Amino acid sequence: PTDWAFQALQSLVERYGCIAGYPNGTYRGNRALTRYEFAAGLNACLDRVNELIATATADLVTKEDFASLQYLQEEFSAELATLRGRVDGLEARSAEMQANQFSTTTKLIGEAIFALSDSFGDNAAISAATLRNNPNAADRDLDANTTFSDRIRLNLLSSFSGKDQLQIRLQAGNVINNNDASLGEASTGTNMTRLTFDNNTSNSVEVDKINYAFNLSEAIRVKVDANNGEFWENINTFSSPFASTGQGAISRYGRFSPIYRQGQGGAGATISFNANGPLTASVAYLAGGRTNTAKNPLDKNGLLDGNYAALVQIGFQPTKAFNVGLTYARTYQNSAGGVNQFEATGSSIANNPFGNVATSANHYGVEASFKLTSKLLIGGWYGYTEAEAQNTGTTRFDGNGPTGFNVIANEGDDATFNYWGASLALQDFGRKGNLLGFIFGQPPKTTSNDANIAGGRGLRDSDTSYHLEGLYRLQLNDNISVTPGLLVILSPEHNDSNDTIYVGTVRTTFSF
Known part of the structure; x- marks a missing residue:
């Protein structure tokens, strides 16, 4: 305490309050300290004086104090240099840790759907081709009972950098497809x-999805699907808020344009470009389809020799309210992977225009959405497809009818198809989170086809089906919603001879 250096620092501390680390704000100079500890106190006083100078209050610092500080700096220059070097190093490491702080974590996000459903109408649907082959085909009563079923999904989402995501999805369910032939008289035909949520694994758990997404740059994001890849999960479908199976449309067709179902279930990659402007772009490739033949090394299978879908999309959003997309997809499906052109959203002829003969197709689509107000959203899509038979063959065609028949296709045979849909969504109707929605459209229809039924009769859809859907989602809280909905199909299978079929459901969704 009698040392000059101590007395000088004590005077500075008392005058400028540059050390206030003790609870009572006092400077306890009667404690022994090292030269480095003394240098730390001196450095604090130097910083305080520099603050006073920077705020134009340097006149508060006397000449005597400046002289004392200069002397103390010279006396403890070595300790101050060492101290500042260590502090600079600590600050650099701290800054690096703050900039890169991230711990690998895995989040569990789940969804459980309970559904009460029923299908009703006078008769089950019969394909137009069935009637062409057999005009006297007998009607089949539609006799379905009310069902209660479920579908469960557990998503494991992991990130290794904070900007990437590894998804592993587990799924189980017992929601039977309304057109399942095994249902007999309960099948709608x-x-x-x-x-939209049908999935029947008899409630056995399956690994449903495996994919990894990461940023290649600030404007480019890449997603690699190893299992059950789907374009609609990777790119904009312009159909929100109807795209979700748990919160959106109740029907398979009502979610979005069928062009996004191409390649469904395959393996591949999607690259999306977004430069924070009105234009966006996506390119994608999925191989293997729903049977995932991308993993099979045999002929007509694999990543490049089997079923595939390649898609390109340009999006344009000139305002926050208006969004439009142009989409093109090139597809190839063969007998090894199975032919199903629109992934079970249109008529049986549209899905298998040449039977199970290898088929290539060009798909063109335009999609748009427009937010009229903060609560009212309209949207829609139109699609056109040109398909070609890749070889000659005769295959058996069941056609959703009571009897099957042979389809004769020659290599080079062409077929054309179209489809469209329009939607209206009123958000927060009744209370926040609710959704009142309507969807009207025409499912995929075969407008021309060179292939024939045995006997020379044409294989195309001569009439037009209409899809009418209404739903009202009640958001009970952040985790539970209940959605009653009604689906009406007029002239099912694009066949005016068929009676209207109705499907009603009450979907309860738990999100956690």
């Missing part, structure tokens, strides 16, 4: 009546 058409895929147009399928529910």
Whole structure:
């Protein structure tokens, strides 16, 4: 305490309050300290004086104090240099840790759907081709009972950098497809009546999805699907808020344009470009389809020799309210992977225009959404497809009818198809989170086809089906919603001879 250096520092501390680390704000100079500890106190006083100078209050610092500080700096220059070097190093390491702080974590996000459903109408649907082959085909009563079923999904989402995501999804369910032939008289006879959440694993758990997404740059994001890849999960479908199986449309067709179902279930990659402007772009490739033949090394299988879908999309959003997309997809499906052109959203002829003969197709689509107000959203899509038979063959065609028949296709045979849909969504109707929605459209229809039924009769859809859907989602809280909905199919299977079929459901969704 009698040392000059101590007395000088004590005077500075008392005058400028540059050490206030003790609870009572006092400077306890009667404690022994090292030269480095003394240098730390001196450094604090130097910083305080520099603050006073920077705020134009340097006149508060006397000449005597400046002289004392200069002397103390010279006396403890070595300790101050060492101290500042260590502090600079600590600050650099701290800054690096703050900039890169991230710990690998895995989040569990789950969804459980309970569904009460029923299908009803006078008769089940019969394909137009069935009637052409057999005009006297007998009607089949539609006799379905009310069902209660479930579908569960558990998503394990992991990140290794904070900007990437590894998804592993487990799924189990017992929601039977309304067009399942095994249902007999309970089958509706058409895929147009399928529910959006149907999935039947007899409640056995399956690894449903494995994919990894990461940023290649600030404007480019890449997603690699190893299992059950789907374009609609990787790119904009312009159909929000109807795209979700748990919160959106109740029907398979009502979610979005069928062009996004191409390649469904395959393995591949999607690259999305977004430069924070009105234009966006996506390119994607999925191989293997729903049977995932991308993993099979045999002929007509694998990543490049089997079923595939390649898609390109340009999006344009000039305002926050208006969004439009142009989409093109090139597909190839063969007998090894199975032919199903629109993935069970249209008529049986549209899905298998040449039977199970290898088929290539060009798909063109335009999609748009427009937010009229903060609560009212309209949207829609139109699609056109040109398909070609890749070889000659005769295959058996069941056609959703009571009897099957042979389809004769020659290599080079062409077929054309179209489809469209329009939607209206009123958000927060009744209370926040609710959704009142309507969807009207025409499922995929075969407008021309060179292939024939045995006997020379044409294999095309001569009439037009219409899809009418209404739903009202009640958001009970952040985790539970209840959605009653009704699906009406007029002239199912694009066949005016068929009676209207109705499908009603009450979907309860738990999100956690």
